[in-house]
Amino acid sequence: MRTRLVTVLLAVIAAIMAIPAAAAADAPGGESLFGQIRVPGGERDEGVEGIDISVSQGDEEIGTATTDSRGEWEVEVPDAGDYRVVLDTATIPEEYELLERPAGAERDVTVRDGQPFAVVYRLAPPGEGAVEESPSASASEDEDDDAGGSGGEGEEAGEEGVIDAPAVSSGASFGERAVQLAVAGVIFGLIIAISSVGLSLIFGTTKMINFAHGDMVTFGAVVAMMFSTMTVFSSLHEVVENVPVLNLVANPLILATAVAVIGGGLLGLLLERFLWRPLRRRHVALIQMFIVTIGVSLILRHALLIVFGASRSKYEQFRIQEPIDLGPFSITPRDLGILVIAVVVLVAVASMLQFTRIGKAMRAVADNRDLAESSGIDVNRVTLYVWGMGGALSALGGVLLGLNQTVYWQMGFHLLLLMFAGVILGGLGTAYGAMVGGLAIGLIAQLSTLWFSPQLMNAWALAIMIVVLLVRPQGILGRRERVG
Amino acid sequence: MDFMNILAISLETAIGPITAIYVLAAIGLNLHFGYTGLLNFGQVGFMLVGAYGVAVCVTTFGLPLWVGFLVSVACATVLALLLGVPTLRLRADYLAIATIAVAEVLRLLYRAEFARPVTGGVYGRQSFADRFYDVNPIPSGSYGVGDVDFSANQLWVMLVTWGLAAVALLITLALMSSPWGRVIKGIREDEDAVRSLGKNVFVYKLQSLVLGGVFGGLAGAMIALNQQNITPDQFMPQVTFYLWAMLLLGGAATTWGPVIGPMVMWFLLTAFDESLRALSSAGVLEFIGNSEIGALRHAFVGVALLLLIVYRPQGLIGNRKEMLVNVK
Amino acid sequence: MSSDASGAAPGAPEGGAAVDRMAGVEAVPGVAKPDPILTADGVRRSFGGLTAVDVDHLEVQRGTITALIGPNGAGKSTLFNLLTGFDRVDAGTWSFQGRPLNRLGGHRVARLGMVRTFQLTKALTRMTVLDNMLLAAPGQSGERLLGAFARPVWGRQERVNRERALDLLQRFKLDAKKDDMAGSLSGGQRKLLEMARSLMVDPSMVMLDEPMAGVNPALVQSLLGHITALRDEGMTVLFVEHDMDVIMGISDWIVVLAEGRVIAEGRPADIRRNTQVIDAYLGAHRGEPAGAAGTEESG
Numbered sequence A: 001m002r003t004r005l006v007t008v009l010l011a012v013i014a015a016i017m018a019i020p021a022a023a024a025a026d027a028p029g030g031e032s033l034f035g036q037i038r039v040p041g042g043e044r045d046e047g048v049e050g051i052d053i054s055v056s057q058g059d060e061e062i063g064t065a066t067t068d069s070r071g072e073w074e075v076e077v078p079d080a081g082d083y084r085v086v087l088d089t090a091t092i093p094e095e096y097e098l099l100e101r102p103a104g105a106e107r108d109v110t111v112r113d114g115q116p117f118a119v120v121y122r123l124a125p126p127g128e129g130a131v132e133e134s135p136s137a138s139a140s141e142d143e144d145d146d147a148g149g150s151g152g153e154g155e156e157a158g159e160e161g162v163i164d165a166p167a168v169s170s171g172a173s174f175g176e177r178a179v180q181l182a183v184a185g186v187i188f189g190l191i192i193a194i195s196s197v198g199l200s201l202i203f204g205t206t207k208m209i210n211f212a213h214g215d216m217v218t219f220g221a222v223v224a225m226m227f228s229t230m231t232v233f234s235s236l237h238e239v240v241e242n243v244p245v246l247n248l249v250a251n252p253l254i255l256a257t258a259v260a261v262i263g264g265g266l267l268g269l270l271l272e273r274f275l276w277r278p279l280r281r282r283h284v285a286l287i288q289m290f291i292v293t294i295g296v297s298l299i300l301r302h303a304l305l306i307v308f309g310a311s312r313s314k315y316e317q318f319r320i321q322e323p324i325d326l327g328p329f330s331i332t333p334r335d336l337g338i339l340v341i342a343v344v345v346l347v348a349v350a351s352m353l354q355f356t357r358i359g360k361a362m363r364a365v366a367d368n369r370d371l372a373e374s375s376g377i378d379v380n381r382v383t384l385y386v387w388g389m390g391g392a393l394s395a396l397g398g399v400l401l402g403l404n405q406t407v408y409w410q411m412g413f414h415l416l417l418l419m420f421a422g423v424i425l426g427g428l429g430t431a432y433g434a435m436v437g438g439l440a441i442g443l444i445a446q447l448s449t450l451w452f453s454p455q456l457m458n459a460w461a462l463a464i465m466i467v468v469l470l471v472r473p474q475g476i477l478g479r480r481e482r483v484g
Numbered sequence B: 001m002d003f004m005n006i007l008a009i010s011l012e013t014a015i016g017p018i019t020a021i022y023v024l025a026a027i028g029l030n031l032h033f034g035y036t037g038l039l040n041f042g043q044v045g046f047m048l049v050g051a052y053g054v055a056v057c058v059t060t061f062g063l064p065l066w067v068g069f070l071v072s073v074a075c076a077t078v079l080a081l082l083l084g085v086p087t088l089r090l091r092a093d094y095l096a097i098a099t100i101a102v103a104e105v106l107r108l109l110y111r112a113e114f115a116r117p118v119t120g121g122v123y124g125r126q127s128f129a130d131r132f133y134d135v136n137p138i139p140s141g142s143y144g145v146g147d148v149d150f151s152a153n154q155l156w157v158m159l160v161t162w163g164l165a166a167v168a169l170l171i172t173l174a175l176m177s178s179p180w181g182r183v184i185k186g187i188r189e190d191e192d193a194v195r196s197l198g199k200n201v202f203v204y205k206l207q208s209l210v211l212g213g214v215f216g217g218l219a220g221a222m223i224a225l226n227q228q229n230i231t232p233d234q235f236m237p238q239v240t241f242y243l244w245a246m247l248l249l250g251g252a253a254t255t256w257g258p259v260i261g262p263m264v265m266w267f268l269l270t271a272f273d274e275s276l277r278a279l280s281s282a283g284v285l286e287f288i289g290n291s292e293i294g295a296l297r298h299a300f301v302g303v304a305l306l307l308l309i310v311y312r313p314q315g316l317i318g319n320r321k322e323m324l325v326n327v328k
Numbered sequence C: 001m002s003s004d005a006s007g008a009a010p011g012a013p014e015g016g017a018a019v020d021r022m023a024g025v026e027a028v029p030g031v032a033k034p035d036p037i038l039t040a041d042g043v044r045r046s047f048g049g050l051t052a053v054d055v056d057h058l059e060v061q062r063g064t065i066t067a068l069i070g071p072n073g074a075g076k077s078t079l080f081n082l083l084t085g086f087d088r089v090d091a092g093t094w095s096f097q098g099r100p101l102n103r104l105g106g107h108r109v110a111r112l113g114m115v116r117t118f119q120l121t122k123a124l125t126r127m128t129v130l131d132n133m134l135l136a137a138p139g140q141s142g143e144r145l146l147g148a149f150a151r152p153v154w155g156r157q158e159r160v161n162r163e164r165a166l167d168l169l170q171r172f173k174l175d176a177k178k179d180d181m182a183g184s185l186s187g188g189q190r191k192l193l194e195m196a197r198s199l200m201v202d203p204s205m206v207m208l209d210e211p212m213a214g215v216n217p218a219l220v221q222s223l224l225g226h227i228t229a230l231r232d233e234g235m236t237v238l239f240v241e242h243d244m245d246v247i248m249g250i251s252d253w254i255v256v257l258a259e260g261r262v263i264a265e266g267r268p269a270d271i272r273r274n275t276q277v278i279d280a281y282l283g284a285h286r287g288e289p290a291g292a293a294g295t296e297e298s299g
Helices: A002-018 A128-132 A135-147 A151-156 A174-206 A213-228 A231-239 A244-249 A252-281 A286-308 A333-355 A357-367 A369-374 A379-404 A411-426 A431-448 A454-471 B003-015 B017-036 B043-059 B065-087 B092-111 B113-119 B130-134 B152-176 B179-189 B191-196 B201-227 B237-250 B257-281 B290-311 B320-324 C076-083 C106-111 C129-136 C151-171 C187-200 C217-232 C244-250 C268-273 C275-285
Strands: A032-036 A052-057 A060-066 A072-076 A081-087 A106-111 A116-118 A324-326 A329-331 B142-145 B148-151 C036-047 C050-061 C065-069 C091-096 C114-116 C205-209 C236-240 C253-258 C261-266
Touching: A032 A106, A052 A072, A060 A072, A106 A116, A174 A213, A174 A252, A174 A329, A174 A333, A174 A357, A174 A379, A174 A411, A174 A431, A213 A252, A213 A286, A213 A379, A213 A411, A231 A252, A252 A286, A252 A379, A286 A411, A286 B092, A286 B237, A286 B290, A329 A333, A333 A357, A333 A379, A333 A431, A357 A369, A357 A379, A357 A431, A369 A379, A379 A411, A411 A431, A411 A454, A411 B092, A431 A454, A454 B065, A454 B092, B003 B017, B003 B148, B003 B257, B017 B043, B017 B152, B017 B179, B017 B201, B017 B237, B017 B257, B043 B065, B043 B092, B043 B113, B043 B201, B043 B237, B065 B092, B065 B201, B092 B113, B092 B237, B130 B152, B142 B152, B148 B152, B152 B179, B152 B201, B179 B191, B179 B201, B179 C129, B191 B201, B191 C106, B237 B257, B237 B290, B257 B290, C036 C076, C036 C236, C050 C076, C050 C236, C050 C253, C050 C261, C065 C076, C065 C217, C065 C244, C076 C205, C076 C236, C106 C114, C129 C151, C129 C187, C151 C187, C187 C205, C187 C217, C217 C236, C217 C244, C244 C268, C253 C268, C253 C275, C261 C268, C261 C275
Parallel strands: A032 A116, C065 C236, C065 C253, C114 C205, C205 C236
Antiparallel strands: A032 A072, A052 A060, A052 A081, A081 A106, A324 A329, B142 B148, C036 C050, C036 C091, C253 C261
8 A cells, every 4th residue: 555655656756757858958057137028918939029128237238139039038148246127118019018017127137157037027918007007016016025935035036056057068978978967966965965964963962953054054155255255364375375285275265164164163062052952951842943943044044144145156266177187077176176075074074973982972872862861971062062063064065065066145055955855865863874865865966967957956856855755764874763 | 214104014014915825824834733733844835836726727728717726725635645645654854854845846846947838937927817806896996094005906815815814714713623623632742642542643634734735725826816926936935934933923723823923923024124124214224225124034033933932932822831731 | 161260370369250261271372362352473573683572472361451571672562562553563463353453553453442551651731631531532423524513413422422531530530630731640640541541442452551650659559450440341451561569469361571572471370480481581670680681672
C-alpha cells in the first residue's frame, strides 16, 4: 500500500517535472530589460507592434527598442544597476491605451547580475484603463505590495536564478558539459556541506531546526565584503605585495574572511548563550523555539539588508580570472581555491569530530543528549561549542558562496532550503550526513541543468529532498529509528 | 506629521481586504497548528494554488469565475493530499520542512518558462476579475466615516472575503466543539495516546490539513480577485511567516486569535510604515528611504515574533494557563 | 486441561475461573494455554543489527493477569509496541481473539479490543480530565468530519458517554477533578486517568506499560486493586513491571524476556525457582554484573 502510494507520487512528480522544458531556451549571462506587450484579451503571442521603449540610467540613454510583430522588445544593458524604462505612449496604436496598473509608463527598475529583467506593460481598450485609474484602485494597489509580504523586496521579480546558471557554453558537447557541470556541482555541494554541518549538529544537540542558519551564511559573506574593502587591509596588503607567500596571506579578502569566520563563530556563541540557552531553561517548547529562529532570521536578514543594501556585488579580489585547463575540464583558480579550501576544512572538521575529545562529545550529544548528559558530558558547554563552530563554518560557507557567485542580502536565505535538503538527504543530526547530503544536493542541482531549465535547479534539489523524505526519512547516513 | 491621517490609514488597512484575506488564511493555519499541532510552513503554497486556480481558469481556459473558485478549492485539496499522505506519518518537523519546500517548488514551477502557456510564467496572470466586479451589487462611489473610506469595489471584495472568513470561522467553531474537534485537540497533545484509543490519527490530520488548506486556497483566490493581477513571486515564504506571526499574536488555538492577530498586526505595520514615512518626509529621519522602511518592517515582525514567544506565548487572547501545562 | 484449582501454586492470588483453568499448564517457554486471547508466533524485530525482540511462541490466557518482566533492554516495550501495532515487525504473525493482527495500525488494534497504556503517561495535558475520557469512547458519530455538524445526533451519544465516563472517574476517584486540565494531575493520578481512559474504549484486554512507574507508594495499592478488579470482571491484563514484589503479588502468570526472547514463563512460584531467570534477570536486577543482558542496548 505504502509502496504503491510512493510510486504513484513519484510518477506524479515526474510527470509535473517532465512537461517539456525544451522551450526554456534561457540565454544565461547578459543583463537586459525585456517584455512583451500583448493585445488586450488576446492570445499569448498576439503582440502589439511598433511601440517605442527607451531605457536610461541617470541622464544617459542606454538604448531604445520597438516591439516586434509578437509585441516583444528587449534592451541590453551594460551592467547590473538601476535603470529607468519609459514607454512612449504616443506610439501606442489608437485602439488601445496604457493601463496604469501596476504602474505608469515610466518605471524604475533594478537589474541584477546576469539577470534579464521583465518589465510588464499592459494595454486596454480606451476608457477601461481610465476606470482602473480611479483612486480606489491605486489605493488598493498600494496595499498589494503588502499582500505579497515583500514590501522591501519589490525588485524580486526576475531575480530568481538564485544560483547563477553555470557558464558552460551551449555549444559544448554533452560529455563536456556534464563534466563541467559536475565540477560546478561539486564546488556548490561543498559550499552547501560546509554551511550545513552546523545546521545538522545544532539539530542533533538541541533538536531545534535553526531557521536563521541561512542568514548566518549571509552574515559571513557580508562581513567579509565589508572588511575586504577596508583601507586598513588593502594598505597592509600593499606593504607585502611583493613577498610571495605573505602576498597571498595578507590579501584583504583572506584577512576579511578570517574576520568573518571569527564573527560568525561569535554570532553563534552569542545566540546560544543569550537566547537559546535561556529559552531552553524556560522550557520553551520546540515548536516555539522554531518560530523564534524564524524571528531571528527575519531580524538578521533585514539588518543585513539595511547595512549592506539590496544590491548584488562581487568581491573585488579574485574577480577576473583565466580558467586553467585540466584535461577534461577547465576551472578558474578561484574555483580551484574554493574547492581546495572546502575539502581541507571538511576533512579538518571530520577529523576533529572523529578524534578529539570535544568532537567526540559533540557527536555523542548530537546522537543522544540525555545519554551523553548522564555519562558526564557537560551538554551545555558542548552545545555552545557546536553553535560557535556552526556559526564559523556557515560564515566561511558564505564567503565561499560569495566568491563563487555574488554577495547579496538574501543569498543565505535562498541557500537555506538547499541546506535543509542536504541535511535531510544525509540524515538530520549527523555531521557526516550533512557533508554527504550537501554534496549530493549541489551535484543534483547543477547536473539537472543538463536536461532541464536552470530556473528549476532548486526545484529539483527540493524535489529530491521530498522523495528522500518519502522513502527513507532518516536520510542516507541517518540511523533507522522511529520517526513516524 | 498628521496623526489622524496615519490612524485613518492604519484603521483602513486593519479592516480592509488584505486583512480579511490574511484572516481567512490564518483561520486555516490555526486549524493546522493551533488545534491539530501540524507545523504547516507552506500555507502560502495553498494561497498560490488558490490564486492561480481562479486566474488560470478564467484567463487561460476562459471558464466562468465560479468554476475558478471550485478549481481553487480542488487544487488546495490535491495539494494537501500530496503533502499530507507522505509526510503526516513522520515526525512533526519533517512536515514543516516538506511544506516550506513544496510551497517553494510550486512557486518555481509556476514561474518557470515551460509553464508560461498556462500560468503566464514570471508575468503572471491579469484581467480575470472583471466578472467579479461586474456582479458587485454596491453602487459605485465612496463609503466611509471620516478619513476611513473605501470604494465600492473594495467594499465588495471586503464583503465577500469577510463573509468567507466568517463562514470559515463558523465551520471551525462547530467542528472544534464537536467530538471531531476533541480528537483533533487530542492529536495535538499526543498522537500516540489518541491512536491507542482507537482513532485513526492519520485520517484526522489529513482532514485538518485539507480543510485548513482549502481556507488558504480561498484566501489565495481572494488575493487574485482583489489585485486583479498576480505573479508567482508575491507568494514568497515570507507570507507564511507573516501568517504565523499574526496567528501567534492573536493567540493560536483560540477562536478569535486568527481574526484579532491579522487586524492588530496590519494596524501596527501600517502605522509603523506610515509614521516612518511621515518622519522621513518631514526630514526627521532623512537617511531612511523606502527600501529601508520595508526592511525595518520585516525586522519588526521578527522582533515581534521573538518577544511574543518569550513574553506572551499564548498571544493577545490566549489562555496563559493552557500554555503553562504544556511542559512535557 | 482440568479446572481443578488444587494445582495452583501457593502464593498465587485468587483468580477467576480462567486462572483455575491454567492449573495444569506447564511452566515452559512457549507453552500452550487452554484459552488464549492473544497468540504470537515468530515475532521478530531488530534495530540496525541488534535483535530487540525474537519471540518464537507466546500465548496469553484469557481473563488472567500476565506480567511481562525482564532486564532493561530485554525488549518488553518493543514487544508491547509490536503487539499493539505501534511498531512494525520484521517477521512473525500474531492474533487477538482469533483475528490476525499483522500490519494493522495501532488504532485498529485498539478498536478490536486490545488497548494499551504507555510507560511515560500520555495524558492529553491541555484537555480536561472529562474530555480525556470522552475522547476514548468508541463509535462516536460526531467524530466523523461531516457527522460533527449533526449536533443532535452526536449529542445523544455524548450524554450516554458522559454518564459512563463519570462512572469510571468515580471508580478511579477522579470525579472531583473532572473539569481540571489533565496536565494539572499528579503522576499517579495521570496513571489512573490513563487506565480509566483505556477502559472507556471497552476493551477485552488491557496492556499496561509499567503502570506503577513513578507512582507514589500510597497510590500503588489502589492501582493494584484496580488491576485485580479488572481481572475479576473478566478482563485480560498484560503488564510490564519492574517491582518484583508487585509482580509476584498480583500476577497469575509471568513471562520472562531476556535479549528479546522468552526465557521462562510460569506461575510466580515457578519463576522464583527458575535459575535461568535468576541468572539473567534477578541477578542483574540486584545490581550484580549479569553479562551483556541488555545493558548495552538500552538507550
